[in-house]
Amino acid sequence: METRPMLEVTNLNVSYGQSRVLFGVSLVFPANEVCVIVGRNGAGKTTLLRTIAGFLKPRPGSVTFDGQEITGWRPYKIARMGVKYVPQDKGVFSDLTVRENLELASYAMRDRDWEKVFRYFPKLRELLNRKGAQLSGGERQMLMIGRAILGKTSVLLLDEPSEGLAPTVVQDLVGTFRQLRQHASLVLVEQNLAVARELADRLYLTKEGKIVAQITDKNEIRSLAFEKEL
Amino acid sequence: MAVSDLISTVIMGFAVAAVYFLLSMSLSLCFGVMRIVSLDQFVYYSVGAYMTYLVTAHQASFWSGLLVGVAVSCTLAWAIEETLFRRLYEKGTMFSMITSYGILLAGIGVIKYIWGLVPRPVMAPITGQVALLGTTLSLYRFVVIGLSALIYVGLQLFLEKTIVGKAIRAGIEDADKTEGLGIDIYKIFTVTFLISAALSALAGGLHAPLIMVEPEMGLKIMGTAFMIVIIGGLGSIKGTAVSSLLIGQVVAFGFLLWAPGAETAPFVIMLLVFLVRPRGLFGSAYLKR
Ligand SMILES: Nc1ncnc2c1ncn2[C@@H]1O[C@H](COP(=O)(O)OP(=O)(O)OP(=O)(O)O)[C@@H](O)[C@H]1O
Ligand SMILES: [Mg+2]
Numbered sequence: 001m002e003t004r005p006m007l008e009v010t011n012l013n014v015s016y017g018q019s020r021v022l023f024g025v026s027l028v029f030p031a032n033e034v035c036v037i038v039g040r041n042g043a044g045k046t047t048l049l050r051t052i053a054g055f056l057k058p059r060p061g062s063v064t065f066d067g068q069e070i071t072g073w074r075p076y077k078i079a080r081m082g083v084k085y086v087p088q089d090k091g092v093f094s095d096l097t098v099r100e101n102l103e104l105a106s107y108a109m110r111d112r113d114w115e116k117v118f119r120y121f122p123k124l125r126e127l128l129n130r131k132g133a134q135l136s137g138g139e140r141q142m143l144m145i146g147r148a149i150l151g152k153t154s155v156l157l158l159d160e161p162s163e164g165l166a167p168t169v170v171q172d173l174v175g176t177f178r179q180l181r182q183h184a185s186l187v188l189v190e191q192n193l194a195v196a197r198e199l200a201d202r203l204y205l206t207k208e209g210k211i212v213a214q215i216t217d218k219n220e221i222r223s224l225a226f227e228k229e230l
Numbered sequence: 231m232a233v234s235d236l237i238s239t240v241i242m243g244f245a246v247a248a249v250y251f252l253l254s255m256s257l258s259l260c261f262g263v264m265r266i267v268s269l270d271q272f273v274y275y276s277v278g279a280y281m282t283y284l285v286t287a288h289q290a291s292f293w294s295g296l297l298v299g300v301a302v303s304c305t306l307a308w309a310i311e312e313t314l315f316r317r318l319y320e321k322g323t324m325f326s327m328i329t330s331y332g333i334l335l336a337g338i339g340v341i342k343y344i345w346g347l348v349p350r351p352v353m354a355p356i357t358g359q360v361a362l363l364g365t366t367l368s369l370y371r372f373v374v375i376g377l378s379a380l381i382y383v384g385l386q387l388f389l390e391k392t393i394v395g396k397a398i399r400a401g402i403e404d405a406d407k408t409e410g411l412g413i414d415i416y417k418i419f420t421v422t423f424l425i426s427a428a429l430s431a432l433a434g435g436l437h438a439p440l441i442m443v444e445p446e447m448g449l450k451i452m453g454t455a456f457m458i459v460i461i462g463g464l465g466s467i468k469g470t471a472v473s474s475l476l477i478g479q480v481v482a483f484g485f486l487l488w489a490p491g492a493e494t495a496p497f498v499i500m501l502l503v504f505l506v507r508p509r510g511l512f513g514s515a516y517l518k519r
Contacts, residue, residue: 055406079412091407093400100396107393108412147411 004067006031006185007052007083007155012061014044014051021047022058023209029155029202034177034186036196039206045189046088048206049157052187053085054078066154080109082154086161088189090140094133098124101132101147109151117146120176138169145176155185162192174198197222234365239486240479241362245371245440247478248378252433253451254458254470255385256426262402262465263422264319266326270310271430272448272455273337274303278434279443280341283350292355296435300428307427311420319419334448341445349442374436381432382471389467398422402465454481457496461503463513472511 005028014022021044029035037045050056052063054075062071070078079085092101102124106112118125121142127135135143141161148156158177162170170192177186177199190196196203200221205213215221253275260268278299285295310333318325358369389395397418400408409415434447441447458477462469477496484492503511 053410055410074414074416075406075409076412076414079410085410087407087410091404093403093407095403096396096400103393104396104400104408104413105411107397151412 004031005029006066007187008064009048009052010062010064012048012051012058012063014047014056014058014061021209022051022061025061025206025209025211027204027211029185029187031154031185032181033201034181034188034199035202035204036188036190036200037204037206038190038193038196043206044209045206046159047209049085049159049187049189052078052157053083055085076108080151082152083157084148084153084155085157086144086148086159088159088163090137090144090164092132092135092140092143094131096132097128098130098132098135098143099128101143102128102150105147105150111151113150117149120149120179121146138165138172141165141169141173145180149180149184153184155187156180157187159189160191161188162190162195170195197224233363235486237363237365238367239482241367241371241375243479243482244475245374245478246481247474247476248374249433249437249440250451250455250458250478251378251471251474252381252429252436253455254462254474255467256429256433257455258459258462258465258467258470259398259422259426259429261459263398263405264315264326264419265323265405266315266318267323267330268423268426269327269330269452270307270333270337271330271426272334272452274307274427274430275434275437275451276337276341276443276445276448277303277306278431279352279438279447280345280350280434281431282435282438283345283352283443286353287350292353292439296432299431299435303427303431304424307423308420311423315419315423316416319416338445338448345445347445349444352438352443354439370439374440377432377436381429382467385467394418394421454496457500461500461510463510466510466512469510469512 281299282295462473
């Protein structure tokens, strides 16, 4: 029996000016599952996550979170509802310290429980006075996820979190995602297929702005050779 | 050149720089945070000046005139932000530029309608003189310099220490990411816009006793104010302060040495700075969009 999905997008169409990027995309993201979205560069994965997070408006299309339609909501409201977007470019605020980055998230989400953040990422505690610009790629990713889990977090939209990170750092991150999935649904855009295979309960393959395949069987995902599709 | 001329020029340069700083800071904040070119700031500058004129003409104190100027400008700015700019943030910079240019022209029209074309003098609130190395200088200039320095420090503290200030700094880097944290970025925009309008009004009010108050005073100072923002580097307070000091001296010495050159000298400085540092003196590499 299927439970009600945590997040659902229906017939999503998104354009940048005249150029259409998503064509009638429909997906479901069940609660406490890890859904991985794979697809070539330019397939529209970032566009999809940014639309769910409210930064782009679908025309037409709808996004439903926990049974409530959130299409067209301002991004800050969607974040406060518990749908958090962790962008692709590892963009922490370069001129702000780690502490200030966390303070802003605390202020916005009305949650000062930094211990929760440090449980996942103990290293951040030592980096509190470091400016964003001085962090390594892995540290930035920790801060981005750390500040995203403050306050209510039902869905984490993670845009290629392992991109550009050293293999050992990626392994740590996979461990973190295993823990995080106990508390939230993860929507993971991944080019790293090893990571995708390891974590995915459900896999969507995107191509040129459409969903071309959906696999919900874990064994099939583990054994799948979808490299050729990418 | 006499030493006394030199001293009085330097002090005048600092006083002018103090006014430039307040005005340029407001432009820099608006562009840095909202990515809008807010030409209507020059209306708030003029309103600040005219309110000191109006209030002192009714025998009330200059300082209350300054406060009235800030209050009127902020009210005006709030109404304009709510009704117009709200709709423009998502659009390109060009939209804000043209809209705010319209507001500036309309503002000048209203000022001409109310007060006419005749330039008006405003008495300095402090008439004392200071003797310095054989020359006497108006004390008011020092007051302007001191007040502007205080505002500089206050603004720095606000941006460094308060949560709203931190959100403004985050917004300067990337407004989308700031909103992604759950912060209502439009509230931050409104606060930034009101701070800017207050700074512009203070600039106008403090400038008034040093010049004549006239309808087109905003247009006159516009070019220099923008050059200061660009030389300093967009979104940088320190950069705006340094470049105000630089241009203040350049303008003051320009008038002392060869008056016609005073107007073009800032352009030359701007070009020189751009040859060496295209981002401006303190421009951030992190500015996006
Ligand atoms: N701001 C934009 N304006 C115009 N076109 C854009 C914009 N952003 C993305 N595109 C285009 O939309 C398409 C999808 O881009 P998107 O970034 O969503 O792809 P992606 O799957 O995330 O790619 P990648 O794997 O490189 O991150 C691409 O063709 C891209 O060129
Ligand atoms: Mg992408």
